[in-house]
Amino acid sequence: MxxxxxxxxxxxxxxxxxxxxxxxxxxxxxxxxxxxxxxxxxxxxxxxxxxxxxxxxxxxxxxxxxxxxxxxxxxxxxxxxxxxxxxxxxxxxxxxxxxxxxxxxxxxxxxxxxxxxxxxxxxxxxxxxxxxxxxxxxxxxxPMTLVAPNSLKRALKMNPAIKNVAVVYAQDDAFNVSETGIFQEAIKELGLNIALIQKTSVKDTDFTTQITAILGANVDMVVMSCLAADGGNMVKQLRQLGFEGTIVGGNGFNSPNMYPVCGKLCTGVIVAQAYSPKAExxxxxxxxxxxxxxxxxxxxxxxxxxxxxxxxxxxxxxxxxxxxxxxxxxxxxxxxxxxxxxxxxxxxxxxxxxxxxDQNGEVTQKTFYVSQIKVSDDGKTGAMELLPE
Amino acid sequence: MSAFFDQYGFLMVAIVQQALLGMSLWYPLMAGQLSLASIGFYSLGGYIAAIMGTNPWFAPWREALGPAIYPLQWLIALIVSALIGLAVGIPALRLRGIYLALATIAFVQVLNVLVLITDVTGGAVGLFGIPQPFVSRLGYIWFFGPLLVLALIFSARLTRTVAGRSFMAIRDDELAAQAMGISTTFEKVRAFVIGCALAGVTGAMSAPFLNTWNARQSSFDASVACLAYVLIGGARSIWGPLLGAALLVALPEVLRPLKDARLIMNGVVLVVACIYLPQGLAGLLASLRRPGKEAGHA
Known part of the structure; x- marks a missing residue:
């Protein structure tokens, strides 16, 4: 032994x-x-x-x-x-x-x-x-600290009349929770009014409750921090139930998986991106x-x-x-x-x-992008078109 | 040899940890009650340990107690889990049928939402940087190993006591058990609370083991996995949860060289086990030892 x-x-x-x-x-x-x-x-x-x-x-x-x-x-x-x-x-x-x-x-x-x-x-x-x-x-x-304010500024440039904003985020997803914090700060800094905040889950498929509240608050813009599948569904339902204002999506929307979910109703959504395949x-x-x-x-x-x-x-x-x-x-x-x-x-x-x-291994990224979704006529494929600075 | 332990140390301890979660469902099942609450108490216990391990408010405690903070975490997790188990169990267990399963699913959901909206739990990101009592993952066997041995001894003793026999009487025929003078609600709550307490302590041990704790620990998938350990392993033997966890936790890892096919193989094994082993792995072993005798029951 x-x-x-x-x-x-x-x-x-x-x-x-x-x-x-x-x-x-x-x-x-x-x-x-x-x-x-x-x-x-x-x-x-x-x-x-x-x-x-x-x-x-x-x-x-x-x-x-x-x-x-x-x-x-x-x-x-x-x-x-x-x-x-x-x-x-x-x-x-x-x-x-x-x-x-x-x-x-x-x-x-x-x-x-x-x-x-x-x-x-x-x-x-x-x-x-x-x-x-x-x-x-x-x-x-x-993290999205730079790009989120950029995308909001772009949206304001396209529609200067925006005043009231609804914020939506998936509360069970770590990335989206931190992103919405950045969005909300940026909204306040731009002098806009956060009319209401709605929480969702990345597993949700039906957003009627949240959308009813958003439509009732009469907002000009919805800022969403969700992932592709739930976010795509929510955009689709927002449009179907008659929301006509601007929609800004966070980095979770930066995925081709969005297009088949919401089809043509996605067109026009402004997306804050950490990466664009069209970057030069x-x-x-x-x-x-x-x-x-x-x-x-x-x-x-x-x-x-x-x-x-x-x-x-x-x-x-x-x-x-x-x-x-x-x-x-x-x-x-x-x-x-x-x-x-x-x-x-x-x-x-x-x-x-x-x-x-840096010395600690933390990253600083210099360039971010703001794009607009354009879904092609078949409703399944599309592209993120870079918006100029 | 040391390379083997480096590679599989975490896995071996994870088997014991998951077996304990399986055992926590085994007690209510012994009284015929289907509970899915274990994962909720596991999560609760983990949060208690994670908060006590990382929150600045507890810094003086950590300094004063040193490693003794761990047993204190277990004790608090045990007490809190048992109390909440009582609160959830009493109303649900006065009824007969599947109400406990429903109430426990609801309990886990409520707990998850609470965790996501509370600051002290770290929200969706959770808590991280939990202090480590051991350098290697294998060291955690000193947490989970003795607890498993205790739980096994307790289970083996339980099957021979009045309480254990009452549990089994309720499982076999609740009406008959009541007619025999067994207070069925009391016994069912007792079996349920034992399970809750064990799950809570397992959770408190698991937070440092996983380095981090978050709301994803108590997903519905995880509660079904715990149930699968008991059912595949065998709900009528004290070895069932251990055998089931050993098979279900180790299989995907041992099959890793198969790459994408590993989860398919994993699924095939599960289906085969469900069809051919109604008494679970423990039942299979018993019938191998006593050929003929158990075959009729299987």
Missing amino acids: RSIIILLAAVLIANSALAEPVGKPIPIGIAVGQTTNVALFGEEQVNGAKVAEKLLNEKGGIAGTPIKLMFQDTGGDEAGAINAFQNLISRDKVVAIVGPTLSQQAFAANPIANQAQVPVVGPSNTAKGIADIGEYVSRISA NAENQAFAAAFKDMFKKDPAQFSAQAYTAVKVIVDALNEVQASGKDVAGMDLAELHQNLNKALVASSYETPLGEIVL
């Missing part, structure tokens, strides 16, 4: 002391929700990451060594995210992780990676406090063309953000390489530390425009 224990202890010690080389091709983990109700976003993220793998490897990867993406499904819950992270860290031995999809999942899983000293880049986590989880946690997804920077044009080539449609925001997250990691790996170290020949733990140092306090050219990660 004692000899078994000693043997076990020896194995444990030997294992932990063993230096782990970096795998070839260089493995980068993608842990997003490919199943459950998060899959709508997760699929877009997977597509964006795949384009990144192809494009960045064509550019030579890291000094000739290609990267390889390792996908682990997180599902929609916290436990799934932790499991996916542990698989990427212990089995796939990745150099960094892109994920998870939801902020709540990030609060659960990122501390695990931080403890294992594996850099994490959040592709779509917008809640306050993500970058504060730890030294090894960064994100490329900016060179990085985005290369990305959007490659994406269209691969998936026969325009990239959505979640795809662009996933691409950006992978690109930020590859850029940082190249920076490590440029500092005179051979990334492919390094010890994995050493690379984790070097990579994390290279990741933060740098700026990157990405499809989202120029972004800057």
Whole structure:
């Protein structure tokens, strides 16, 4: 019995002391929700990451060594995210992780990676406090503080008579709750009157109660922070029940999944966007063309953000390489530390425009967009047309 | 070996944690009562631990108590859950039939809305940065493991006491049990409250385990999953919830190499288990041990 224990202890010690080389091709983990109700976003993220793998490897990867993406499904819950992270860290031995999809999942899983000293880049986590989880946690997804006021100003420019505003938000969704706070502040700053606030759920399909209240308050504009499916339904029902004023949607509307839900009734809705496939920077044009080539449609925001997250990691790996170290020949733990140092306090050219990660891993995005939805005659496809500044 | 524990440590503890949630439904089921409340008390217990762990108001408590704050969280979760369990259970359990299931679904919904509109719970984002008593996820076995052992011993003893036998009498025939002089409402409430208290303590242990706590912990899907642990594992054996949780929690993870096909396989196993194992996994094991004897019941 004692000899078994000693043997076990020896194995444990030997294992932990063993230096782990970096795998070839260089493995980068993608842990997003490919199943459950998060899959709508997760699929877009997977597509964006795949384009990144192809494009960045064509550019030579890291000094000739290609990267390889390792996908682990997180599902929609916290436990799934932790499991996916542990698989990427212990089995796939990745150099960094892109994920998870939801902020709540990030609060659960990122501390695990931080403890294992594996850099994490959040592709779509917008809640306050993500970058504060730890030294090894960064994100490329900016909160909507700048774009929300812009979209309201655009709406006012199109219709200066707007005075009374109704605010709608999905109270069970973290992103929309924080976004509506920004919207409400911006509305007050523009000197408009918030006539009423209506709460919905991302699971709702019938909005008659809220719409009756909105119509009764006689407002000129409705500002909505909802996701694509519920928001699309609400826009449809608002129009069907006779609302004729301006509708401004938050970033949750920034998805092609809107069009089939509300059809032609979506046309004219103003959307605040963190990303537009029509943005004119060179990085985005290369990305959007490659994406269209691969998936026969325009990239959505979640795809662009996933691409950006992978690109930020590859850029940082190249920076490590440029500092005179051979990334492919390094010890994995050493690379984790070097990579994390290279990741933060740098700026990157990405499809989202120029972004800057500060020392803490928090992102600042320079450019945001305001677009107007235009649904084509078949009622199923459409486009977000950029509104000029 | 250590790589194995790194990779599957969280999963192993998660099995024990989910088994405890299954057990909390097992007690009311023992008295023939279908409850979906466990996930609500799990959520409640988690919030108690998360608030006590992160809210600045409790900072002096955390400093004064050190690691002793954890047992205090469990105790408070236990008391609050038992009291609310009483309040929900008494009106619902005076009636016969499915009213407990309905009342408990409603309770979970009400709790979720309350959580979303209250500031102290962090709203939709929830609470995060919960202090950690252990460095590795596997360490949490020292929380959940002893609780599971206690719950199993308690269950095994319970089946031999008057209370346990009353529960089973009510399950088999409520009218007959009443005629025998059993106070059916009292016993049903007792079984329900035991379950609520266990779910509350499990929740209080789970908040640090998951690092974060939010309203998504008590979704309807999660309450159905808890019920599935008991039904797939076997509602008539004390080992049922553990076996069911082990199968249902581990399967999607063990099947991870199958990529997209893993959830299909998971579904196939569930359907097969429902059709061929009416007594659950525990029933299957029992009939393997005593061939012939159990076959008639299955």
